[in-house]
Amino acid sequence: MSTLPTPPACGEPATVRIELYTADSLDACAYTCAAHTIHVTAVVVKAGMDAHPVGMAPDVDRPCGYVHVYPTGTLATEPADLTHPRWCDRGDCARRGRHRSPALHLDTNRPEAFIVDVALVQALHPAAAPMVALTSVEGSATACLLLSVGQARVLRYRLGNLIDMTKATRNGGRWT
Incomplete structure (x- = not known):
């Protein structure tokens, strides 16, 4: 610090x-x-x-x-019993058994079939690595997928490539 x-x-x-x-x-x-x-x-x-x-x-x-x-920065004072990563929202980590960033809601400004949130999570063990949690909710059903940071990084690029494929391009004088 x-x-x-x-x-x-x-x-x-x-x-x-x-x-x-x-x-x-x-x-x-x-x-x-x-x-x-x-x-x-x-x-x-x-x-x-x-x-x-x-x-x-x-x-x-x-x-x-x-x-x-800022409580998430390196200048913040950390409690002696529990150190938090910079991104942790510091609320209720001990009860949850893990650190968690604020959940980011994937909002498209249109009605969607699923509610999807993404957040960083990490077990309280000092050697634990952060993971990316994708949570989807439909009605009362909830599903959570945990990805390593490496998997999430590759997924980001793969999604970017797939989204780029959906864009209209000029093909032989016609837009496709």
Whole structure:
């Protein structure tokens, strides 16, 4: 776990959000006024993190110096009895007996025969590998398919190829 540097704080309304990254992980956001943006960015970079200043949404009200640490990032404090992967939603892992990411619903904005969700899961054992869980529901029947990350990666490419085959192409002057 990395240590978050302490940014300067003047308490004025923040006008810039700085996203703080470590190893391709969005770990925190620091909020600054225009006068402190360069200084906070320098402090973050000096601590070995990547800093990416971005604009703030108009409905967000934060003081300069406020820092939000994401619970799934490497800067989050982990409970001593149970360490979680970055993607874990950290809710009820012990009862379920596994870590689980938030389920992503495959919504096509049209009625479908099955409800399908996809999520990452991992047994609580430290040596366990993450798996991809595909869950389908039809009425009261539920089916779950667990794929290794390697199988899911290959499936992604195979599905992309199959979907590409359904696209219309020009064939001898006619669209097929």
